[in-house]
Amino acid sequence: MSYDVTRDPHLATWRERIELNIKLMRCPACNRVGYKPYIHPDGTIVAEECGKCDHESSCGYHIPPKEWFKEHSQDGDHTNPNYVPPPPPPAIKIDRNVALQVYCLGPKAVRNPLLRYWTNLIRNVAPKHSDTATKYVERMKAALRQFMVGSLPGGYTVWWIVDETGSIRSGKCMKYRSDGHRDKEDKFGFRWMHRSPLVGQQKEGAEYVGCLFGLHQLKNNKDIKEVQIVESEKTAVLMTMFKPTMTWMATMGLGNLNQYRLAPLIDRGIHITCHPDIDGYGKWGDKVEQLKHDCPEAKITLSDYVKDHYYAIDSANTDILDEFERDYILLYSP
Ligand SMILES: [Zn+2]
Secondary structure, three states, X not given: OOOOOXXXXXXXXXXXXXXXXXXXXXXXXXXXXXXXXXXXXXXOEOOXXXXXXXXXXXXXXEOOHHHHHHHOHHHOOOOEOOOOOOOOOOEXXXXXXXXXXXXXXXXXXXXXXXXXXXXXXXXXXXXXXXXXXXXXXXXXXXXXXXOOOEEEOOOEEEEEEEOOOOOEEEEEEEEEOOOOOEOOOOOOOEEEHHHOHHHOOOOOOOXXXXXXXXXXXXXXXXXXXXXXXXXXXXXXXXXXXXXXXOOEEEOOXXXXXXXXXXXHHHHOOOEEXXXXXXXXXXXXXXXXXXXHHHOOOOOEEEOOHHHHOOOOOOOOOOOHHHHHHHHHHHHHOO
């Protein structure tokens, strides 16, 4: 059977993208990494623009070969063996001193409603268990130190996004209410730290490139065999308090469970255990299956923990931290 260039090229798999060194290829439409070009069996790319963006809902770019050749049929030779992807733009790098200035346990730290909520919860719930409460408060401080969590005036917590080399790529600055939950009513309740005046000038053309929240833990610990993945930063930090012997990281969004974000773990052969929010099982279940298919070397499993520990009275978007919080109250309240 002959090879039909308009029908037979396939979307590059993860393995092929590593081999071809096009892991960080960018979508022609949205310019984000997470883009699969169509390739021929010999590994040549049909064309840079002929591919599919991973950001299906927010971008949706998809030009299959058939469509591409319809537009470019006069080009003759349809393969491009000499294609070299452009180098990625410089990544934003935030000075560590900025993080130290706003550090939530630092000498000038401002009031932080999220941390106040958790400290009060730990102490007030367990008046008869002051040793336990003290142990948890100490563990919480250790977790806050480990993630260098920051506080800014107005009730903001800063979750720094630090990669496996220790470089600060950005931070998410989020407003919390006194009940420990996000203030989503306030339209200024969220901002990116790489756009904050606190951070100062960046290199010309520098871009924010996302990574897992908590990835910096790989830097000084070569022995990590398993990582627990959750969706929210708050959950990763506070689960480090509840389960300090485990390594917790967050995707920072339901849609961010993908090969790009997980690559530093997959490349190190680390086992990845995913704990979705109760309403995220469908989507993460599909993602885990897709990852196993696209990337057979990935050791990844979907944990049933949140599902198995969910009570009917819990909220519809309960996550693992909500369950540990509930169980702490049940266990220690008088
Ligand atoms: Zn796109």
